[in-house]
Amino acid sequence: xxxxxxxxxxxxxxxxxxxxxxxxxxxxxxxxxxxxxxxxxxxxxxxxxxxxxxxxxxxxxxxxxxxxxxxxxxxxxxxxxxxxxxxxxxxxxxxxxxxxxxxxxxxxxxxxxxxxxxxxxxxxxxxxxxxxxxxxxxxxxxxxxxxxxxxxxxxxxxxxxxxxxxxxxxxxxxxxxxxxxxxxxxxxxxxxxxxxxxxxxxxxxxxxxxxxxxxxxxxxxxxxxxxxxxxxxxxxxxxxxxxxxxxxxxxxxxxxxxxxxxxxxxxxxxxxxxxxxxxxxxxxxxxxxxxxxxxxxxxxxxxxxxxxxxxxxxxxxxxxxxxxxxxxxxxxxxxxxxxxxxxxxxxxxxxxxxxxxxxxxxxxxxxxxxxxxxxxxxxxxxxxxxxxxxxxxxxxxxxxxxxxxxxxxxxxxxxxxxxxxxxxxxxxxxxxxxx
Ligand code: DLL
Numbered sequence: 001x002x003x004x005x006x007x008x009x010x011x012x013x014x015x016x017x018x019x020x021x022x023x024x025x026x027x028x029x030x031x032x033x034x035x036x037x038x039x040x041x042x043x044x045x046x047x048x049x050x051x052x053x054x055x056x057x058x059x060x061x062x063x064x065x066x067x068x069x070x071x072x073x074x075x076x077x078x079x080x081x082x083x084x085x086x087x088x089x090x091x092x093x094x095x096x097x098x099x100x101x102x103x104x105x106x107x108x109x110x111x112x113x114x115x116x117x118x119x120x121x122x123x124x125x126x127x128x129x130x131x132x133x134x135x136x137x138x139x140x141x142x143x144x145x146x147x148x149x150x151x152x153x154x155x156x157x158x159x160x161x162x163x164x165x166x167x168x169x170x171x172x173x174x175x176x177x178x179x180x181x182x183x184x185x186x187x188x189x190x191x192x193x194x195x196x197x198x199x200x201x202x203x204x205x206x207x208x209x210x211x212x213x214x215x216x217x218x219x220x221x222x223x224x225x226x227x228x229x230x231x232x233x234x235x236x237x238x239x240x241x242x243x244x245x246x247x248x249x250x251x252x253x254x255x256x257x258x259x260x261x262x263x264x265x266x267x268x269x270x271x272x273x274x275x276x277x278x279x280x281x282x283x284x285x286x287x288x289x290x291x292x293x294x295x296x297x298x299x300x301x302x303x304x305x306x307x308x309x310x311x312x313x314x315x316x317x318x319x320x321x322x323x324x325x326x327x328x329x330x331x332x333x334x335x336x337x338x339x340x341x342x343x344x345x346x347x348x349x350x351x352x353x354x355x356x357x358x359x360x361x362x363x364x365x366x367x368x369x370x371x372x373x374x375x376x377x378x379x380x381x382x383x384x385x386x387x388x389x390x391x392x393x394x395x396x397x398x399x400x401x402x403x404x405x406x407x408x409x410x411x412x413x414x415x416x417x418x419x420x421x422x423x424x425x426x427x428x429x430x431x432x433x434x435x
Contacts, residue, residue: 001249003119003151004112007260008315015316016054019263022288024051027060030294033078036071037296057263058274062284062297065098065328068238073099079292088237089137090337100139100237101292107146109289110240113258114147117246120256120313121208121231123177125152128203130169132180132188133211134160134335139241140211144179147243153177160184160335163191174203179233181335182214182222183435186366189225200227206249208233210242212332213323215435232322238298239285245320251311254319261289264320265297266306269327277308282327283320301328329429331361333368336407340428343372343409346400350393352380356419362432370409372401378416 002008010018028048030037041047044061051057068076077084084101102110123129129148133140141159148155156173158166160180166188169175178185185207192199204226210233222230234255235242244262245255257264265274266281275281283300287293303326307319331338340359347353354375362369374397376390383389390413397411 001119001122001124002314003116008116008256008258008317010260010316012316015259018260019288020051020054022260023054023057023263023286024048026286026288026290026294027051027296030078030296034076034294036067036076054263057265057286057297060297062272062299063295064299065238065301068098072097074101076295077101077292078294079103084292086142087137088139088142088241090237098238100241103291106240106290106292109261110143110243111146111150113240113243113261114144115150116147116258117208117233117243118144118147118151118153118177120246120248120315121177121206122229122249123148123151123153123206127153127177128156128173128175129153130156130158130166130173130175130178132158132160132166132178132184133242138335139235139237140179140335143235143241143243144208163188164195167192167195167197170202170204171197176203177206177208178204178228179208181211182209182218182230183212183334183363183366183368185209185222185230186218186225189222190365193225199225202226204228206231208246210234211335213325213435215322218435234320234323236285236300236302238293238295239287239300240290244285247319248311248313248315250313251319254307254311254321256311256313256315256317256319257306259317262286263288264306264318266304267299269299269301269303277306277318280305280321280324301326301330303327331359331429331431333361333370333407336405338405338407342405343401344428346404347372347374347397349400350396352377352393353397353413354416356421357428358419358430359428360430360432363434368433370407371412372397372409373412373414373419375416375419376413381416 031048040061083103085104086102088100090098135141207228207230219230232247235244245257247255263286265284269282283302285298287295302323304323305321356375358373360371394411401409
């Protein structure tokens with residue numbers, strides 16, 4: 001099923017003509033409304049009028065997450081605050097999070113794109129839909145919610161966590177579709193089983209999963225444990241939130257990128273060179289229709305590849321393959337994005353700690369775990385006969401990590417000089433997860 005035949009099945013040349021028209025408009029607009037872009041384009045020696053073909057975009061500079069941080073919170077908005085109707089943000093210590101804004105029309109576009117995703121997964125107004133993504137600053141909850149209402153499904157705005165209650169609702173309300181992170185789906189299955197629930201007898205038939213990397217192996221596990229079809233949904237707050245691309249029921253391989261709204265390139269992350277379709281690289285997105293927060297050549301840091309082959313569903317939109325990794329050190333822990341540098345910032349606020357730390361990420365059952373090992377200073381170590389002092393400090397770090405970054409961590413203080421030292425780039429993360 002296709003929600004918007006007109007736009008999802010355009011012949012490629014018509015789609016590309018539309019993209020070019022929209023690209024020219026957005027590049028003009030950001031040049032005249034956002035100081036950052038004017039400076040960046042001037043520095044690179046390019047002008048909006050230089051865009052004569054889609055390939056001309058290659059001459060334009062990239063936008064990085066760092067640029068968003070440097071313009072925190074609203075510096076890259078292209079409309080006055082009076083036109084903004086919604087804000088979302090990623091977690092982070094003050095000044096470090098990414099804030100995104102939407103106009104009324106942006107919300108309408110987002111709603112339509114999420115409606116496209118849900119219809120691609122086979123949902124209709126007859127579905128009861130359990131939305132177990134976090135509602136709040138995270139884009140997952142509200143973003144998907146609006147799309148599900150748009151297609152007329154009965155939405156249960158459950159939000160994340162509270163597993164026992166989720167399981168009760170799964171049994172009592174009989175949702176036919178669910179969305180959450182893939183690891184949480186496995187967790188629900190496991191806890192349900194432990195509570196003696198036969199998960200396969202639930203009414204669930206389809207699950208829409210994303211917000212973190214997962215594998216074909218995990219797909220099969222989820223499908224088997226819950227007796228459902230599991231499909232992949234991709235998005236990132238900067239570009240919009242969930243709904244940048246979605247797998248269709250028919251293809252079940254790769255996610256259709258809504259190219260009438262987002263222009264996607266794959267680049268070599270080291271050289272910035274644009275790669276031909278099919279080659280693995282970092283995805284770079286340009287928003288074609290966003291009003292409040294347009295982004296030109298935003299480096300997603302997600303590694304994937306574009307699949308230009310036609311799909312049996314009839315959509316002409318290119319697909320992107322599963323995200324296989326990142327070209328930076330961002331971690332996604334229980335759906336929350338964190339950078340080691342953010343943990344470092346929390347640690348360094350506390351006196352008596354050394355800037356030597358290690359993050360150990362693992363999976364207990366189906367849930368991610370994070371252990372943070374931090375060296376204490378010689379001084380503190382020699383004075384801290386009392387175990388209590390160290391325990392208090394561990395508690396304080398744990399609390400600050402939870403408060404600032406939104407992730408529960410197990411904090412372990414270790415002796416001075418006990419963590420490995422690095423000669424080159426420090427490798428602070430040991431990721432033992434097998435997905
Ligand atoms: O995670 C938006 C979202 C919500 C997507 C619900 C899907 C479902 P952010 O918090 O900004 O936004 O995180 C974006 O998450 O750059 C990827 O690294 C990762 N990611 C998102 N979807 C997938 C996916 C939301 N399907 C970052 N597979 C992105 C792998 C994903 N990684």
